[in-house]
Every structure is written in structure tokens, then in C-alpha cells.
Amino acid sequence: MRRMTGFLNLALLVTLALSTGACKTFEQSMQDTGGMQLSANEVKQIVAGNTMTTSRGETYFFNSNGTVSGRGQASGKNVGKWNITTDGKLCTSSWNNQYVPSSCSKVYYDARSQEKRVVDDSGELFYTITNVVPGNPNNF
Numbered sequence: 004m005r006r007m008t009g010f011l012n013l014a015l016l017v018t019l020a021l022s023t024g025a026c027k028t029f030e031q032s033m034q035d036t037g038g039m040q041l042s043a044n045e046v047k048q049i050v051a052g053n054t055m056t057t058s059r060g061e062t063y064f065f066n067s068n069g070t071v072s073g074r075g076q077a078s079g080k081n082v083g084k085w086n087i088t089t090d091g092k093l094c095t096s097s098w099n100n101q102y103v104p105s106s107c108s109k110v111y112y113d114a115r116s117q118e119k120r121v122v123d124d125s126g127e128l129f130y131t132i133t134n135v136v137p138g139n140p141n142n143f
Contacts, residue, residue, distance in 0.1 A: 053137055
């Protein structure tokens with residue numbers, strides 16, 4: 004009986020290990036379906052001097068001088084800094100709002116939907132860029 008219980012426990016552990024290893028992150032799924040991480044220059048072309056709206060309802064103006072300002076999910080104006088790393092990550096930091104964390108995220112082009120997807124450090128979808136317009140039409 005002990006041997007059978009030990010075997011069942013081992014079988015359960017192996018099954019759990021295999022099933023959790025099969026879970027893919029959003030980023031891995033993007034790569035599997037032809038999604039491409041954008042380069043630093045491509046990300047810069049999207050954001051520098053433009054206003055971007057996200058699937059989370061946020062709208063931000065990315066001034067070419069490295070400041071970012073706009074409205075997040077909560078009301079009130081948020082102001083911070085932005086930069087792009089050499090490997091293409093879009094980073095934001097030094098926010099005036101303590102609830103807005105500093106972060107660096109990869110930007111992917113989704114070949115299936117033809118949308119730009121922003122992926123966090125854990126490989127999960129942070130938001131989709133839903134609109135980009137030149138300049139600062141909202142006067143942020």
C-alpha cells in the first residue's frame with residue numbers, strides 16, 4: 004500500500020510539473036505566432052513627440068525631451084520621464100503619482116491582429132496601443 008501511495012504521489016508531481024511547464028507567457032505566444040519585438044528605433048518612431056492611447060484607457064504625450072504626461076486609469080494628471088533602452092524597451096519612471104510604478108516594457112508587433120502590444124517584464128500583456136496621434140492635441 005505504501006508503495007502504491009508513493010507511486011501515486013510521484014505520478015501527481017510529474018503531471019503537475021509537466022502541466023505548468025506547458026503554460027506559455029503572452030510573449031512566448033506572440034513569438035510563436037510571428038510577433039516581432041520592435042527595435043529601439045521603431046519604438047521611438049511610435050512614441051517620440053506623439054500622444055498614445057492604450058487599451059487600459061490611458062492617454063499619454065511622450066515629449067521628445069524625455070518627459071511623459073497624461074491621464075492614467077485614475078483621474079488626475081500624471082507626469083514622469085521616458086526613455087528607450089538599446090534593446091528596444093520603453094521605460095517610464097519618476098512619476099509624480101506614487102501609484103504609477105516605474106517600468107520597462109517590450110513592444111511587439113502582433114502579426115495576426117496588426118496591433119502593437121506592450122509586454123511587461125514577466126512576459127505578460129501590459130496593454131495594447133490603440134491609437135497614436137502626432138503632437139499633444141490634449142495639451143497635457
